[in-house]
Amino acid sequence: xxxxxxxxxxxxxxxxxxxxxxxxxxxxxxxxxxxxxxxxxxxxxxxxxxxxxxxxxxxxxxxxxxxxxxxxxxxxxxxxxxxxxxxxxxxxxxxxxxxxxxxxxxxxxxxxxxxxxxxxxxxxxxxxxxxxxxxxxxxxxxxxxxxxxxxxxxxxxxxxxxxxxxxxxxxxxxxxxxxxxxxxxxxxxxxxxxxxxxxxxxxxxxxx
Numbered sequence: 001x002x003x004x005x006x007x008x009x010x011x012x013x014x015x016x017x018x019x020x021x022x023x024x025x026x027x028x029x030x031x032x033x034x035x036x037x038x039x040x041x042x043x044x045x046x047x048x049x050x051x052x053x054x055x056x057x058x059x060x061x062x063x064x065x066x067x068x069x070x071x072x073x074x075x076x077x078x079x080x081x082x083x084x085x086x087x088x089x090x091x092x093x094x095x096x097x098x099x100x101x102x103x104x105x106x107x108x109x110x111x112x113x114x115x116x117x118x119x120x121x122x123x124x125x126x127x128x129x130x131x132x133x134x135x136x137x138x139x140x141x142x143x144x145x146x147x148x149x150x151x152x153x154x155x156x157x158x159x160x161x162x163x164x165x166x167x168x169x170x171x172x173x174x175x176x177x178x179x180x181x182x183x184x185x186x187x188x189x190x191x192x193x194x195x196x197x198x199x200x201x202x203x204x205x206x207x208x
Contacts, residue, residue: 040067041192041193042193043166044066046062046196046198052147056152059150060150061089063087063144063148072189073189077113077135080113081176081179082112084109084111085112085142086110087110087166088105088168089107089150091165092162093163094161103156104150104155104156108126109171110124111124112138121134121135123142126148153202158203159204161201162200165195166195167195167196169191172189175189
């Protein structure tokens with residue numbers, strides 16, 4: 001009888017442990033999904049276009065992003081922490097005998113801040129400075145890059161293939177030290193897209 005009771009107790013203990021493990025797994029999965037949905041960025045569209053300035057022939061980059069700041073980033077921003085973002089571009093040429101050669105690179109910086117006194121968001125970009133009352137309006141300016149000069153004609157060889165890459169990221173090194181440390185252990189601060197790669201072959205006739 002005592003042996004039977006002991007077996008039942010052990011069986012119930014194992015059941016409780018299994019339920020606990022399953023619950024932890026579900027909670028962890030839910031938290032992971034929530035974190036992924038809470039803060040993210042991805043590249044929706046990107047292309048290289050011939051520059052309109054005939055005196056400085058080359059190519060400009062146009063891109064569109066899908067960006068959402070997570071709760072921690074929004075709270076930090078609204079409490080006065082300025083955030084710096086960057087759009088990175090690089091062009092490489094494949095070399096079968098060695099590592100790929102980096103032909104050109106450039107970064108496009110965006111500085112977003114909030115003024116509690118005027119209750120306005122300030123977005124400083126190479127294309128200009130915008131002061132808006134709503135966060136959504138500032139974000140609408142951030143998600144598009146238009147006519148950004150990234151490549152000169154003399155940096156490439158016509159008719160030869162290259163690989164272009166673009167990404168969007170939060171510049172963690174510009175944050176105060178305590179926030180940099182927090183960013184190392186908190187994925188909500190890691191607002192960086194994957195590098196988007198596409199093939200590019202410069203052609204002389206497109207620059208005319």
